Amino acid sequence: MTSGIRYLKKTNEKLMKHFIFASQVQFQGLVQMVLVLGIGGSFPYGFHISVINYPSVHIRKFINETWIDRHGSPLHPETIMLLWSFIVSVYGIGGLLGSLCCGYLTTRYRKKKCQMCTNLIMLIAALFMAFSKTAKSFEMILVGRFLYGIGTGFSLNIHPQYVGEISPKKLRGFTNSTVAVFLTLGKFMGQVIGLREILGSEALWPWLLASSGISALVQLATLPFFPDSPSYLLIQKGNEEACRKAIRKLWGEGDHQAEIDDIMKEKVAMTSTKTLRVLELIKEQSLRWQLYVLIIVMTTLQLCGINAIYFYSFEVFHTAKFEEYLIPYVSLGVGLCECLSSILCSTLIDRFGRKVLLWGGYTLMCSVLALLTMTLSLQHQFFWMHYFSVILIFLFVTFYGIGPSGATVSVMVEIFSQSFRPSAFLIVGCINWMGLFVLGMIFPLIVDNLGPFCFLIFLGILAFSAIFIYLYLPETKGKSIMEIKAEFNKLNFGKKEISVIDNNFPKEQWSSTKL
Structure with a gap:
């Protein structure tokens, strides 16, 4: 009797381990895509919120030194503060511009393609930041910050929509909440690498501001290997086979007909x-x-x-x-x-x-x-x-x-x-x-x-x-x-x-x- 109970317990443990492993394998594609979308989505937004505070003293000093090299006289402290404030706030102007353009462009050219173009904008911004000190141009910081704003305006708009469309109903809350996870992770990483012991020093601050380009590069290299969202493929493209293929890649093999029927109902409603x-x-x-x-x-x-x-x-x-x-x-x-x-x-x-x-x-x-x-x-x-x-x-x-x-x-x-x-x-x-x-x-x-x-x-x-x-x-x-x-x-x-x-x-x- 005791041996039978032990056998049943061991069998139950094996079944539970098998179920957990099967679930992980089944949604492996979804988890991988959530990571790829996050690293180039809300992560840069959180990163730029926190990271800009750390090199502020060094950038203000750089603005003054650049002006002295050009004109032979220092800037007034109030003018330096005004230029610094404009560098900080131009990020918001770029973000608003990116948000305003994003809706039209994603509807016309699909979210995946727009997100990849966003990565290119972020990489160009990173280059402006990285070489601003070498070129002795504080204007390059201004341009880079503006381009960062446009890029994050796009990515912060695309990321929650895209991640919400690729998940099944039972995991939709989890995948949607990862937008906030990557945002806070970006803020935390900005705090970490902004420390003076890492990249927050006077010598390395251009690379601190340019480091956001790494996340854009990672997403640009990996996103092409993932599909468009199943709902986009079925509703906008009308391609049911491509939709099923995307679902299998993201959610694994199994009976997903109920989810497809829900998307089809949405498509029927959208016809009118x-x-x-x-x-x-x-x-x-x-x-x-x-x-x-x-x-x-x-x-x-x-x-x-x-x-x-x-x-x-x-x-x-x-x-x-x-x-x-x-x-x-x-x-x-x-x-x-x-x-x-x-x-x-x-x-x-x-x-x-x-x-x-x-x-x-x-x-x-x-x-x-x-x-x-x-x-x-x-x-x-x-x-x-x-x-x-x-x-x-x-x-x-x-x-x-x-x-x-x-x-x-x-x-x-x-x-x-x-x-x-x-x-x-x-x-x-x-x-x-x-x-x-x-x-x-x-x-x-x-x-x-x-x-x-x-x-x-x-x-x-x-x-x-x-x-x-x-x-x-x-x-x-x-x-x-x-x-x-x-x-x-x-x-x-x-x-x-x-x-x-x-x-x-x-x-x-x-x-x-x-x-």
């Missing part, structure tokens, strides 16, 4: 619709609540207070009596915490769903901001308060990474069908890049006037968003695009109008009732 431009998308009643959700989650991502947390972390660490040379490494710990929590989000999102991670994350972040406002206000009265503030900073970054950081991207991809997604992501790009610009302009003024009480503004935004998401966002986990659209139709048209639509049209044609 047209690809909407941005203004048409905004006016379309059948997409009204999708737009509300899109704007809320994207605006909250920008205004949740994460940038304020990073800003205050330096002050808190300094007040907590950390040695000056240790502060960059403690800040590196904050970046690592965000990266690890984003990875954790990718494992939780298909278990708990997008809605729970969003409103739950917003609520927890609200609680932390309330406590942090109190501890920062009282840190000069009680010596132990600043240590509590350090703990709260790490907690806030953790809740941000586990919740909104990964779930936001997944929701944005899933609530729009393929014909509406390019225009929707153009709106996302505008909110993102304009948000960065506005925050850069007004955030220092808010901090100067409100101090730690600036967190109350972000707290209010998070509280409003948590209530909105809890009340109005349908759970998208495990649902097809048409099922999600049906859920939103209940909000867009109301129960009475939905009953009329249901009686007169098949479900897959609901999207065409207003077009």
Whole structure:
């Protein structure tokens, strides 16, 4: 009897190991493509956000030395600061331009081809950065930074759409959340190689700014070996055989007919619709609540207070009596915490769903901001308060990474069908890049006037968003695009109008009732 139980246990263990191995092998192509898309997608965006701060002193010095060589006299400090500010902000201008062009170009020339052209732009930008010091031209830094912005404007638009289209329903949350994982990984890598011991020194800063070209080169060399998304091949190209071939390459052998049927339903619905431009998308009643959700989650991502947390972390660490040379490494710990929590989000999102991670994350972040406002206000009265503030900073970054950081991207991809997604992501790009610009302009003024009480503004935004998401966002986990659209139709048209639509049209044609 005992030997029989042991035999059954061993057999069960072998079966479990075989199942895990088979799952890994089955989706090996998908995992590889997710890595390739990530390394040249959201990774550069995160990298450029963090890396530009480290060589700032060296670049300002280089601008002045270049001017002296050309004209024989130094620049005024205010002029140097103005040129430096323009170098930083031109990245956002390039990003906005890339986002505006991306929707049209990806619709016409497909995402894969546009992403490969993006890599070429990034490589040209890297060359400008690498040889700027040798050529004694700070203008080359300006041009390189602008081209980096255009490239990341494209890649940040293409990456979430592409990665969402190549995954099956049961893994869609995981693959979508990897956009945030690679973004935070890029921020962390920028912090690491920006240290003065690596590439942050006065001699090596041009190579620090040029190092982003490595990720573009890797993606340019590997992406051609992967297919276009199955939905693109079936819906846009009408090639069912190519779609099946792409699915087998990405998802392995098996019965994927249900997924193909879902794509076919989307294609049938699209035959009676047209690809909407941005203004048409905004006016379309059948997409009204999708737009509300899109704007809320994207605006909250920008205004949740994460940038304020990073800003205050330096002050808190300094007040907590950390040695000056240790502060960059403690800040590196904050970046690592965000990266690890984003990875954790990718494992939780298909278990708990997008809605729970969003409103739950917003609520927890609200609680932390309330406590942090109190501890920062009282840190000069009680010596132990600043240590509590350090703990709260790490907690806030953790809740941000586990919740909104990964779930936001997944929701944005899933609530729009393929014909509406390019225009929707153009709106996302505008909110993102304009948000960065506005925050850069007004955030220092808010901090100067409100101090730690600036967190109350972000707290209010998070509280409003948590209530909105809890009340109005349908759970998208495990649902097809048409099922999600049906859920939103209940909000867009109301129960009475939905009953009329249901009686007169098949479900897959609901999207065409207003077009």
